[in-house]
Amino acid sequence: MSHAAEHTAEAPAILAEVKPAIVPRAVLVAHGRSFSWITEKICGIIEEKTPRWWWICFAVAGFVASWTVMGLTYLVATGVGVWGHHNPINWAWDIVNFVFWIGIGHAGTLISAILCLLRQKWRTSINRAAEAMTIFAVVCAAIFPVFHVGRIWFAVLPGWLFPFPNGNDIWQNFRSPLEWDVFAVSTYGTVSVLFWYVGLIPDLAILRDRFYAAGNKFRSSLYGLFAMGWRGSNRHWSNYEMAYMILAGISTPLVLSVHTIVSFDFAVSLIPGWHTTIFPPYFVAGAIFSGFGMVLTLMLPLRAVYKLEDLITQYHIDCMCKITLATGTMVGYAYAMEFFIAWYGSNPNEGFAFINRGFGHYAWAYWIMVTCNVITPQFFWFKKIRQNTALVWILSIFVNVGMWFERFVIIVTSLARDFLPSSWGYYSPSIVEIFTFFGTFGVFSVLFLLFIRFLPIMPMAELKAVTPEGDPHSGANAHH
Amino acid sequence: MSAPAANIPAANATHLPAASATRANCALYAGIAGLAATVIGLAVSGNVHAVAMSYLVGISYWTTIAIGMLMLVLIHHIFDAGWSVVIRRQFEHGLAAFKWLFVLFLPLVATAFIGGGDTVWPWMNPAHELLHGHGTVATDILYQKKGAFLNVPMFVGATLVFFAVWIWLSARLRKASFAQDTDGSAKWTTMNRKTAAFGIPMNALALTFAAIFWMKSLEYHWFSTMFGVWYFANCIRAALAFGVFIMVWLTARGDYRGILNKNHWHCIGTLGHAFVIFWAYVTFSQYFLIWNANVPEETFWYNLREHGDWYYIGMLILFGHFFVPFLYLLSFRRKSTASGLLPISIWIAGIILVDLCYNILPALKDAHGDPLPFFSLNLLWVAASVIGVGGICVWAYLRSFATSGAKLIPVRDPRITESLTYHE
Numbered sequence: 095m096s097h098a099a100e101h102t103a104e105a106p107a108i109l110a111e112v113k114p115a116i117v118p119r120a121v122l123v124a125h126g127r128s129f130s131w132i133t134e135k136i137c138g139i140i141e142e143k144t145p146r147w148w149w150i151c152f153a154v155a156g157f158v159a160s161w162t163v164m165g166l167t168y169l170v171a172t173g174v175g176v177w178g179h180h181n182p183i184n185w186a187w188d189i190v191n192f193v194f195w196i197g198i199g200h201a202g203t204l205i206s207a208i209l210c211l212l213r214q215k216w217r218t219s220i221n222r223a224a225e226a227m228t229i230f231a232v233v234c235a236a237i238f239p240v241f242h243v244g245r246i247w248f249a250v251l252p253g254w255l256f257p258f259p260n261g262n263d264i265w266q267n268f269r270s271p272l273e274w275d276v277f278a279v280s281t282y283g284t285v286s287v288l289f290w291y292v293g294l295i296p297d298l299a300i301l302r303d304r305f306y307a308a309g310n311k312f313r314s315s316l317y318g319l320f321a322m323g324w325r326g327s328n329r330h331w332s333n334y335e336m337a338y339m340i341l342a343g344i345s346t347p348l349v350l351s352v353h354t355i356v357s358f359d360f361a362v363s364l365i366p367g368w369h370t371t372i373f374p375p376y377f378v379a380g381a382i383f384s385g386f387g388m389v390l391t392l393m394l395p396l397r398a399v400y401k402l403e404d405l406i407t408q409y410h411i412d413c414m415c416k417i418t419l420a421t422g423t424m425v426g427y428a429y430a431m432e433f434f435i436a437w438y439g440s441n442p443n444e445g446f447a448f449i450n451r452g453f454g455h456y457a458w459a460y461w462i463m464v465t466c467n468v469i470t471p472q473f474f475w476f477k478k479i480r481q482n483t484a485l486v487w488i489l490s491i492f493v494n495v496g497m498w499f500e501r502f503v504i505i506v507t508s509l510a511r512d513f514l515p516s517s518w519g520y521y522s523p524s525i526v527e528i529f530t531f532f533g534t535f536g537v538f539s540v541l542f543l544l545f546i547r548f549l550p551i552m553p554m555a556e557l558k559a560v561t562p563e564g565d566p567h568s569g570a571n572a573h574h
Numbered sequence: 575m576s577a578p579a580a581n582i583p584a585a586n587a588t589h590l591p592a593a594s595a596t597r598a599n600c601a602l603y604a605g606i607a608g609l610a611a612t613v614i615g616l617a618v619s620g621n622v623h624a625v626a627m628s629y630l631v632g633i634s635y636w637t638t639i640a641i642g643m644l645m646l647v648l649i650h651h652i653f654d655a656g657w658s659v660v661i662r663r664q665f666e667h668g669l670a671a672f673k674w675l676f677v678l679f680l681p682l683v684a685t686a687f688i689g690g691g692d693t694v695w696p697w698m699n700p701a702h703e704l705l706h707g708h709g710t711v712a713t714d715i716l717y718q719k720k721g722a723f724l725n726v727p728m729f730v731g732a733t734l735v736f737f738a739v740w741i742w743l744s745a746r747l748r749k750a751s752f753a754q755d756t757d758g759s760a761k762w763t764t765m766n767r768k769t770a771a772f773g774i775p776m777n778a779l780a781l782t783f784a785a786i787f788w789m790k791s792l793e794y795h796w797f798s799t800m801f802g803v804w805y806f807a808n809c810i811r812a813a814l815a816f817g818v819f820i821m822v823w824l825t826a827r828g829d830y831r832g833i834l835n836k837n838h839w840h841c842i843g844t845l846g847h848a849f850v851i852f853w854a855y856v857t858f859s860q861y862f863l864i865w866n867a868n869v870p871e872e873t874f875w876y877n878l879r880e881h882g883d884w885y886y887i888g889m890l891i892l893f894g895h896f897f898v899p900f901l902y903l904l905s906f907r908r909k910s911t912a913s914g915l916l917p918i919s920i921w922i923a924g925i926i927l928v929d930l931c932y933n934i935l936p937a938l939k940d941a942h943g944d945p946l947p948f949f950s951l952n953l954l955w956v957a958a959s960v961i962g963v964g965g966i967c968v969w970a971y972l973r974s975f976a977t978s979g980a981k982l983i984p985v986r987d988p989r990i991t992e993s994l995t996y997h998e
Contacts, residue, residue, distance in 0.1 A: 106832050108982045109994070115760040117988035119654075350855065362866045369867050372799035374859040423775060431782070431799045438786075439797040440719035441871065475771075 120409035122216055122560040127404050129558045136297075136550045136557075137304055139400055144547065147399070152543050158536025165530030166241050174244040176526045183509045183521040188242035190501040191531050193356055194384075195235035195538075196279065197377075197497060200353050201385015202228025203286045204378075207345035210338070216413050218556040219406045223396070224389050225290040226549070230541040231388075232283045234534040239275070271358035278352045285348055289341040291320075296334065297550040299324035353381045360504065366447035367508035370435065376428035380497060383421035383467070386414050387493030392542065394487045396551065405552060408481060415474040415486060418493060422471030425500075429468065447508055455520055456507045463503050466496020598972035605965020608632075609678075611958035624938055624946070625955045626685060626693045627792075631934050632959025633682065634788060635812075635927050636967045637675050638805070641781050642813025643668040644740060645806070647747055648777060651763075651770035657841050659993035660833050660983045664820045665813070666751055669744035670974035671967040676737040678963055683733060686726045696937075697724045697794045705943040716795050724791055732787055739780045743773045748974075751984055758986035781805055789930075792937035796875040800860040807853035812926045814846045818919035820971075822912050829982055836910050837996050843909025846922070850903065854896040878936050882947045887932050894925045927960065 123132070169176050179186050202224040209217035240249040252258035255276045257266055266273045299321035305314035324330055357377035360368035390411075397406045436448040451460045470492040473479045480486060506521050523531075545551070558564050612632075615625040643665040650658050685693040692699030692711075697720075700712035711717050717724065746769045754762035782802030790801050821842070824830040864872045879888055899918050908914035936945035974980075984990055 106829065106982075108829075108985065109832070111981065111985045112983075112990055112994065113758060113986055114990045115754065115758045115763060115986050115988045117760045117763055347851070354855075354859065358863075361863050364867055364869065369863070369869075370799045371860045371863045372803065373863070375800075375803055375856065427775075427778065427782075428799075431802065435797050435799045438720055438723060439871075440716050 120407070121562075122218065122407065122409070123557060124404040124407050127561070129561070129563065132405070132557050132561075133300065133554055135400075135402070135405070136552050136554050137301060139546065139551060140301065140548060141304065141308075148543060148547060152540065155536045155539035155543060159533055159540050160536070161529040162237065162531075162533025162537055165526050165533060166237070168526055169241060169244065169530070170246060174242065176524060177242075178522055178524040178527055180519060180521070182512050182514075182517045182519055183506060185509060186506055186521050187502075187523050187527045187531055188238045189359075190498065190505050191534065192235050192238040193501045193505075194498045195231045195238075195534065196356060197353065197381040197384045197501075198388045199228050199231035199235055199286075200282070200349050200378075200381040201383075201388065202226070202231070203282075203289060203345045204349040204382055205385055205389065207289065207342040207349065210342040211346060214413075215560045216410055218560055219402075219410050219552055220389055220393055220414070221556075222290075222293065222549075222553050223393060223545075223551050224385070225286065225293065226542065226545045226551075227385075227388060227392060228286050229283070229290060230538050230545075232279065232286065233541065234538050236279070236283075237534060237537075271355055271362055274355045275352075275359065278348075278355045282348050282352045285341065285345055289338075289345050292334070292337050292341055293553055294549065295321055295324050296326065296555045297553060299326065300554060301550065349381075350378055353377045365508050365512060366441075366443040367432075367436075367451065367504065370432055372428050372431055376425065376432075379421050379424040379428065380467075380500060383418060383425055383471075384493065384497035386418045386421065387490045387497065390414055390418070390486060390490035391494060394483055394490070396546070398483070402552075405557065411483065411486060412477075412480050415480045418490075419471045419474040422467055422493070426464075426468035429464065443513060447511065450511050451503055451507045454507070454511065456503065456510065459499050459503050460507070463496055463499040466492045467500060470496065595972075595976055598969050598976060601965045601968035601972060603965070605962055605967075605969055608958045608960070608962025608965055610962075612955060612962055615952075615955045615958060619952060619955065621952075622693055624951055626682070627935055627938055628951075628953075628955035629959045629963075630682060630694055630788065631927070631930050631956050632961075632963040633675065633679055634930050634934065635960055636671065636963045637679075637784070638809050638926065638930070639812040639816050640668060640671050640675060640967070641740065641777065641784075642809035642811070643816070644672075644744060644747075645774070645777055645781075645809060646813050646817070648743070648770040648773045651747075651766045652774060654767070654989070656989040656992035657838060657996040659987045659989045660830075660838065661817060661821060661842070662987075663751070663980060663982065663984050664824070664975075665817065666744075666748050666980070667971050667974040667978070668813075668816070668820075668967075669748060670978075671970040672737065672740045672744050674966050674970050675963070676741065678966060679733065679737070683730055686729065691726065695729070695791060695794075697791065698726055698729070705939065720794060724794055729787055732783060736780045736784045739776050743769065743777065747773075748978075748980075751987075752978060752980040754984060754986045755979075755981045756986075760988060763988055778802075778806070781809060789933050792934060793875060793878075795871065798860055798864070798872070798875075800856060803856050804853075804860060807849060807856050808926055808929060811846065811849045811853055811922055814842060814849065815919040815923040815926070818842060818846075818912075818915045819923075822916050824982075825912055833983060833994065834912075835996065838993075839912060839915060840906070840910035841996075843903055843915050846915075846919075847900070847903040847909060850896060850899045850922075854900070857895075878945050879932060881936075881944050883949055884932070884936055884945055884947070887928060887948050891925065891929055891932055894921070895929060927956075931956065 205224045206221040243249050248254045253260050298317045302314050302317040302321050354374040357373035361373035433448050436444040470489050511518050619625050647665050650662050686698045690699035692702045696702045697711050702711040750762040750765045785802055785805035902918050903909045938946045
């Protein structure tokens with residue numbers, strides 16, 4: 095009790111009156127699970143024989159992913175005309191899908207890094223999967239800007255998106271947020287992978303040792319290669335903690351900057367409904383909202399299938415639901431503020447854009463958005479609903495749907511009704527677009543299933559650190 | 575460790591009521607003197623508008639601090655935070671200022687009914703002449719469009735609602751927290767969490783629309799969806815700065831010695847640093863999006879503020895509100911000690927006042943429509959208002975501190991031990 099001793103040295107009299115009310119903190123690992131139980135549980139997922147459900151899911155996901163492959167192949171072979179774009183809606187599902195996936199992609203690292211900086215210990219059960227979700231979502235997001243040019247070599251060859259010296263001195267438009275996206279997203283993707291990978295190292299070493307002990311030299315070598323000689327020494331842990339904290343510190347402003355720049359894609363323009371100053375924080379709040387929605391969508395089935403109730407407790411679900419509620423309400427604040435200022439600003443074009451959103455041709459999309467993003471999370475006020483995991487999962491799906499529609503509403507409704515009534519149009523996606531987009535859920539699922547199968551879905555060392563045994567001040571250790 | 579210092583002799587934990595009462599009286603006298611100077615200014619300055627606007631700066635400044643304290647207490651409860659329990663009580667005392675701020679705001683409400691009604695807010699007077707011969711407020715198409723919102727009954731009603739929300743939330747939070755000192759019941763913790771759950775959105779809406787009505791509507795042609803977020807960022811920064819002043823004062827006096835440790839200071843410093851960045855993010859985003867779009871109906875607001883010496887005030891805000899505290903607080907040592915945090919908190923508290931001046935005072939214009947230069951304004955009236963309203967607010971804080979019967983720290987809070995023993 096060294097801290098008590100510190101106080102007694104020069105303690106004011108008021109400390110004698112300290113007698114806290116009893117409101118225990120929620121346990122983060124239920125049923126007093128031991129260190130070895132945690133190791134066995136997490137490693138067991140990887141070490142067990144591949145379950146049949148996994149193969150079924152993998153096959154279905156692979157099949158769905160093939161839609162994207164086929165859609166993109168057809169697009170490249172034929173041209174962007176196979177999508178439903180036409181004047182004036184020259185941006186549609188491509189950018190909608192990009193922002194949708196990049197939003198989810200931001201949320202994972204945001205959740206992990208910000209919760210780490212805020213010392214929220216409950217993050218340990220969800221951070222690994224959230225970070226994996228980030229990387230896979232960024233992969234899905236990247237598909238759309240790369241392929242929306244049709245001739246993809248324009249997107250990937252140096253000189254088109256990335257600056258490259260050339261004979262004609264033709265450079266990118268560095269004043270365009272679309273160009274900033276290239277740097278922001280690629281930097282973000284790199285740091286996210288690093289952040290995820292650094293966190294994995296101690297766990298990869300555990301798997302290396304376990305496979306070695308089990309006589310599986312191949313897998314031991316493979317995990318050993320990526321564990322980079324981790325031995326768990328004090329020095330290793332010290333360096334690891336510092337590296338992890340620095341990466342969390344770098345990731346946090348990166349995440350904010352990336353989604354801010356995504357919001358700039360729209361807000362720097364003059365299109366009614368796009369040019370509004372609240373876009374940057376509104377997009378960031380939306381990203382956290384959609385991210386927690388997707389984490390719930392992914393983690394609740396995992397919890398059920400692998401019986402992880404002791405690691406993803408009701409408290410974890412409560413926390414995620416409450417953050418979803420808070421960020422959904424922030425998004426609702428932004429919707430309301432946009433609507434209010436569109437009226438208050440008295441610009442007829444802005445006013446029309448918002449009236450059109452709510453009551454025009456795309457009103458159905460607007461009200462789906464409002465229902466899913468503002469009304470749905472309000473159910474999380476109720477404890478009984480938060481305790482019903484099936485219902486929470488269904489509501490999380492609504493959040494995902496709502497956030498896709500948010501981007502659709504912002505992008506398509508504004509473009510479909512711009513300044514010139516003579517150019518107004520109505521956008522409907524083509525079948526190629528529909529299959530390409532839904533196929534990305536397959537791509538995402540394939541990657542996530544591989545992650546579940548081959549990498550530890552939770553950080554074992556961090557989980558152990560939040561158990562009573564891992565706390566040097568806990569009652570169990572206080573006597574030692 | 576239910577009682578971390580059980581071997582310490584029990585002592586009377588009330589805190590030097592006589593000394594506090596003296597300080598409270600000093601603050602009260604300073605407040606009365608400041609308010610009296612403001613009243614004198616109205617009579618002798620020859621520019622009633624400038625004095626009234628200065629008073630708006632003064633009252634906005636202290637309301638900003640109080641709103642920030644309220645938000646920090648609400649956030650503390652919603653997060654079930656541990657480390658901040660020992661400092662929360664001082665913010666709760668700070669909330670005692672709201673009812674006095676309401677009383678002090680009434681003269682501004684009264685301006686709507688005195689003379690033409692446009693002493694502060696031009697749109698309150700339909701006959702108010704617009705610049706360059708563009709008619710009056712009543713004939714202004716932009717005002718006509720906004721008239722359903724910008725009208726005197728709406729303003730008065732909304733202001734009453736804002737203060738009702740703040741006073742009611744503060745009363746609930748204080749009651750539950752102080753009552754827990756006596757009976758140690760966990761029900762008060764539950765009550766405060768519930769208050770926080772609905773209080774945060776209520777406070778967010780109240781502070782947003784207060785900022786729109788009181789500040790943004792001074793130049794009612796202008797609009798920005800970010801304005802409420804900008805004001806929120808300033809509220810938190812101001813509250814943290816004044817939180818540091820209180821902690822330093824209580825530590826120097828001896829009350830908090832042995833209660834606050836380096837980690838508490840570090841948390842306050844880190845939170846302050848985060849909000850420096852958040853403020854910059856929000857303020858930059860607003861400026862950048864307006865600058866980049868270059869639409870006259872938005873850019874005029876910034877153009878006015880690039881006129882004359884307001885340009886330098888803008889630069890001062892850019893460097894002083896962001897770069898100076900950002901770079902200063904990068905240092906672990908500076909943000910984890912009282913002596914390190916005090917100077918930057920004084921700086922931040924000062925620069926927030928400048929920021930409010932920057933948002934409010936350029937609404938005072940000359941015959942050409944240019945803002946009156948900052949240094950041509952009699953800044954004495956700003957100082958008088960800040961001291962006047964501030965004296966009353968500090969008096970309210972000290973009075974609550976000395977006479978509310980609440981303990982120095984929430985001794986029966988469920989997380990008090992966690993807070994007292996807080997470490998990295």
